[in-house]
Amino acid sequence: MELTGPIELTDHRYGKAENRIVRIWRQTARHEIRDVNVSTVLRGDFADAYVAGDQRKVLPTDTQKQTAYAYAKQPGLQAIEDYALALAGHFVDDVEPVTSARVEVDEYAWQRVSVDGREHEHTWVRQGSEVRTAAVTVAGTGAERQAWVIGGMKDLTILKSTGSEFADFLSDEFTVLAPTHDRMLATSLAVQWRFAGTTDIAWDEVYAGVRARLVETFATHHSKALQQTLFEMGKAALTAYPVLAEIRLAAPNKHHFDYDLGRFGLENNGEVYYAADRPYGLIHATVQRADAPEAGPAWLP
């Protein structure tokens, strides 16, 4: 099939990715830290830059960077959802050609170090591999103004050494996998939750609470498959937090294979595993409230 129609610019967007910002709050001797990676994306009336090389409506990505740093000072950087709402709102409100702005933030956690059993006032170590995330979209001005907030986490690596099985599955001519009723289950979770609204939300509290529900459910739910575990995790989070409309979970099945030690006259009853890199199963689930408001552009990158 050959096409002959005119060639046109359709979707386009641009921004500044991976602004690494550290914010220290030092009003008292006990400092606080927020360590983030911020990316901004603008949509709007920028076609002339693409089609004609005319930058008159293009706010430089360098300016977006400066603004991201300035907003870390004022209004300031506390909960990343609030920061992202303020920054995205600024681009839409104050920069004429911008019709919508998306701000994505990764936050790295730090833990205060302990000295003589007491928390130190200005020293921390990086905590865990997990990263808290936010993705905020603001579109329209005045009465048309709308906003969407997605919270989340990624790279939470979690493992259980029993309480997981995988059996009674569909077989075809390429199926050689043996069913198992006791296996190790490990994954590195990437989860995002969409809030029903954008105001009066205790962002940090919801983050901590959802994380706790996810982890507890993974631990205590007897798993017949990673699919089931993910669904139960999502359900537990939504049940606990009615401010959430939807939760999306992506989980690689980080395979741990029982190592064959029988060849050497050794028993291996779930004791020695080979932790494989690739390939890995990859399971996705979306769990949603039936009365969730429309997602609109919330999931658009």
Next chain:
Amino acid sequence: MELTGPIELTDHRYGKAENRIVRIWRQTARHEIRDVNVSTVLRGDFADAYVAGDQRKVLPTDTQKQTAYAYAKQPGLQAIEDYALALAGHFVDDVEPVTSARVEVDEYAWQRVSVDGREHEHTWVRQGSEVRTAAVTVAGTGAERQAWVIGGMKDLTILKSTGSEFADFLSDEFTVLAPTHDRMLATSLAVQWRFAGTTDIAWDEVYAGVRARLVETFATHHSKALQQTLFEMGKAALTAYPVLAEIRLAAPNKHHFDYDLGRFGLENNGEVYYAADRPYGLIHATVQRADAPEAGPAWLP
């Protein structure tokens, strides 16, 4: 806003990611190599696995892996678009609960080594950092059967030391960037092109041709902004290949800053640069034929 509706599973999918397959064709003394990374994703009637832990309709991800390797032998692995069409078609046709399948392939290029000025028959070195990609979706059976093919490339790092400017842009109170009429322009391209059809296409030829058009346009087009360069590159590719419906380009602006050597009494006329890692501008463009067929699920991950 608090929600009270029932909690439901909505979108879900699963598959096996990153099957690393190398295929050698050795009918003659002159061997051929294809080196790929294959990921499969199935959509269909799998809700019971999530909601009830019932695997009776679930084809294991291990089986998907076995099939990916078996299909590399037969029908075989030549152009990755053909291989992905065959593999995705198999899942939809032969596995009852599957309603649609997506197969994504990354291909790593190898270059024959030269011995005494002649190409060696069975030895290669990895060529470049760029990766060829394909993403194929097959849905429906019988008369409902449809397929979509996206070709592409990523990690093509390209740089020009002149012929690029960025000036006359929008300014606000956070704008401190100086306009420039001669700068280095460097990026690492990720490009995907959607084919209008799925049959009678010389996949390898289109790949080589699109790559050549992209590179030539980047080199010869005087750039007023990376946005403009991307649009021209996309337009050149679509113009040359009427079998393409749409092309999507994503390009980080890999900033190279003139190093301030004036402090040391040295002139620096575009000679010494600091190559920065982060942050970076990130520009997206979609260029499309007006008579392109609907994309359907082609871009769904």
Next chain:
Amino acid sequence: MELTGPIELTDHRYGKAENRIVRIWRQTARHEIRDVNVSTVLRGDFADAYVAGDQRKVLPTDTQKQTAYAYAKQPGLQAIEDYALALAGHFVDDVEPVTSARVEVDEYAWQRVSVDGREHEHTWVRQGSEVRTAAVTVAGTGAERQAWVIGGMKDLTILKSTGSEFADFLSDEFTVLAPTHDRMLATSLAVQWRFAGTTDIAWDEVYAGVRARLVETFATHHSKALQQTLFEMGKAALTAYPVLAEIRLAAPNKHHFDYDLGRFGLENNGEVYYAADRPYGLIHATVQRADAPEAGPAWLP
């Protein structure tokens, strides 16, 4: 200068790198986990394999892998120093051509998850980015038998938001850095400590104790330079643990630059930083007891 002498094989060694082993101890309902990455290296009478292609004295790297897994079962994998001593000892004692063996182990820490305020019996999350390390060398048999043990850690990322300065340094014509009396100090520590002996040592306890001393000293010592901080950290560790002969510290200075917000009418008193990737300062220090025994091949890779 042109050389004419005969061409000879001199140093050579070989092994199996990155065996990913997970060991679960499940004698009781409360499981224990050890998660490691093991590399083995053999030295010995292997010249014929290199020079003549004769493998008769070469124990395959595959066999080294099998042995690493088998030894995780029995004698078992608890403290990585003990495991490495046993495995290296086996190669030297039981494989004739081996004259010395080195086993290097990285250990990833896991933290039990908490459910209803109580530690779960068989579920963990990956803890921190830091990695515990061991490098053990065993050489000789019978009366000639010797062993060396190095413990350590890497990727411990630590940051203090005040209590660090850098001033009064040497200047030359390329020096433009401004002195500072209050800066952020951040690093990602790689530390290795050599034990004076190899027996009667509480490996896990020393690891925890050295880590605590390093962290406490980083936090509480007022730093005039990262060099000074490293020396004090090393001294604190050796002082606390007379079983240590020597400690080597390598620390990238992960620069955090005060962001210039004055351009936007905002004060920035150590509140908003740009966390840079590259380049970075890189500081090394070795701190040693004057009566330390000879290191021998302990540091040889």
Next chain:
Amino acid sequence: MELTGPIELTDHRYGKAENRIVRIWRQTARHEIRDVNVSTVLRGDFADAYVAGDQRKVLPTDTQKQTAYAYAKQPGLQAIEDYALALAGHFVDDVEPVTSARVEVDEYAWQRVSVDGREHEHTWVRQGSEVRTAAVTVAGTGAERQAWVIGGMKDLTILKSTGSEFADFLSDEFTVLAPTHDRMLATSLAVQWRFAGTTDIAWDEVYAGVRARLVETFATHHSKALQQTLFEMGKAALTAYPVLAEIRLAAPNKHHFDYDLGRFGLENNGEVYYAADRPYGLIHATVQRADAPEAGPAWLP
């Protein structure tokens, strides 16, 4: 064994790592590019900084960075060995407390793009994954002045689909590997060669020539083991270049396993492979001229 001796600073060094410098030569319309990553390390009279926090003899790592960029302009950055010799020489000659300096350089290769069959004057794409390296040490001043130059390459990924075997190896109770007389052999080479002298050497020519010898030998030599192949490669390089004193090769055996397709009724005669990530064999060889001058500190990091 417990030690009681005084605790002392022994070895120490510091520098600036990973200065990313791009140098464009633009005297004519046909530009030339050199793209490097430079690390500097100084040794000398710096104990006071560690022990007493006294920086008076410490040249800041920031100054080392400035100097690395300034030297890219003048004397200039052509062959990386020459650049490193000049930069290291400067630190030793011009900065009083420095007794020796080491400069390590990684160079990334770029290939001119082709437009209408002709090389473009100012546009390139990144070529291959391989990296050229240099490590230069300069020590002493005046009559004591000495220098050592090591050239090299890393990340050269090379594969042959036949012409390799591994059999007749040593067996013990953990040996389960089957011998093979036709296997795929793949590796990612890291090679360093030490020059006998430092003057009158055509650095770029030696680099290209050694690379060609290594690649040709890998291709044409029938391999009884990776050990043998490495030795032959090293010998070929030294034979061709009498200016070399020594060559060190490190090669991971990137295992490609024949995929078991017999389960599915398919033959697999070296056609379909699983390319494994970890673990991998890791083979080291040093090949040397018998009349090589002493290495001195050449290999010291």
